[in-house]
Amino acid sequence: MTDPAQTAARLVLVTGPSGSGRSTALKALEDIGFEAIDNMPSSLVPRLVRARLERPLALGLDTRNRDFSVNALLRLVEELASLPDTVFDLLYLDCAEDVLIRRFAETRRRHPLRPDLPPADGIALEARLLEAVRSRADMLVDTSALSPHDLRAEIVQLFAPQGRGAMxxxxxxxxxxxxxxxxxxxxxxxxxxxxxxxxxxxxxxxxxxxxxxxxxxxxxxxxxxxxxxxxxxxxxxxxxxxxxxxxxxxxxxxxxxxxxxxxxxxxxxxxxxxxxxxxxxxxxxxxxxxxxxxxxxx
Structure with a gap:
């Protein structure tokens, strides 16, 4: 008999605060066979996944999305979790605020939520906005002490096909x-x-x-x-x-x-x-x- 878990489509939604490593995680998922799409408007996601997925799909969504709202994202998560014949996970990349501040300082980037203020203001606001999303996460990876190489290893361990079936x-x-x-x-x-x-x-x-x-x-x-x-x-x-x-x-x-x-x-x-x-x-x-x-x- 065929194992339903082996025939179900695989869908991962990747989110978390800006600077936590979402791009690195999506690239790692792409390298192990996922189709990866970043910053797709959340309103378009249901149409994308309505048809049968031919490949595992990873979507990156965060507060930079033009139609972002916490309630809309939580509704989307529940909708994706209810899809038939689909294994869905919400992956939340967390990171300590002091580490995010250091990362923004090192790259001299402005925070997308508060581009005209110090990054700490945008980081604090984003943490408050995403608190409910973090609580809903199926998987949480704290990237505070992880290098990009370490984060890639974590993602491979969690999602690589050869790892399925063993916790x-x-x-x-x-x-x-x-x-x-x-x-x-x-x-x-x-x-x-x-x-x-x-x-x-x-x-x-x-x-x-x-x-x-x-x-x-x-x-x-x-x-x-x-x-x-x-x-x-x-x-x-x-x-x-x-x-x-x-x-x-x-x-x-x-x-x-x-x-x-x-x-x-x-x-x-x-x-x-x-x-x-x-x-x-x-x-x-x-x-x-x-x-x-x-x-x-x-």
């Missing part, structure tokens, strides 16, 4: 000093574990180094804690998959995001990779460090 699981480490990552489904705190930062020979290393991981796991609380996390996540992932969730995001945090959370995230990702899931891992503060941004100290 994605992203395990990431972070520093509580920089805040909990946006869009995560479960957060685990590693700050109570023994801290390698206070060991002079381990301080300059990170949690991927065997010596750091060994030091952390020597803490009598570490292995029981890991086993509880693994057991809970392992029991919940099949339930997420039954609900059709394409990506589950797990975050493990410590004070500086260099040692304890990194080691535990590596251990959890490796354990989950032995299951049926498509597992990826990110270390937010290590990526910032590699990008020459000073990390928060442990």
């Amino acid at each position: 994605g699981v992203q395990v990431q480490s972070f520093s509580y000093k920089r805040g909990i990552p946006r869009g995560v489904d479960m957060v685990f705190d590693c700050r109570f574990l023994n801290n390698p930062h206070w060991q002079p020979d381990l301080r300059r290393l990170d949690g991927r180094h065997p010596a750091v991981a060994e030091f952390i796991m020597q803490d009598s609380r570490a292995q029981p804690y890991f086993e509880k996390i693994h057991a809970m996540v392992d029991s919940l992932l099949p339930e997420f998959a039954k609900e059709g969730k394409p990506l589950v995001m797990l975050a493990l945090g410590c004070t500086g995001g260099q040692h304890r959370s990194v080691a535990m995230a590596e251990k959890l990702a490796n354990a989950l990779a032995r299951g049926p899931w498509r597992v990826s891992k990110r270390h937010r503060e290590l990526e910032r460090k590699a990008g020459m941004e000073p990390p928060a100290n442990e």
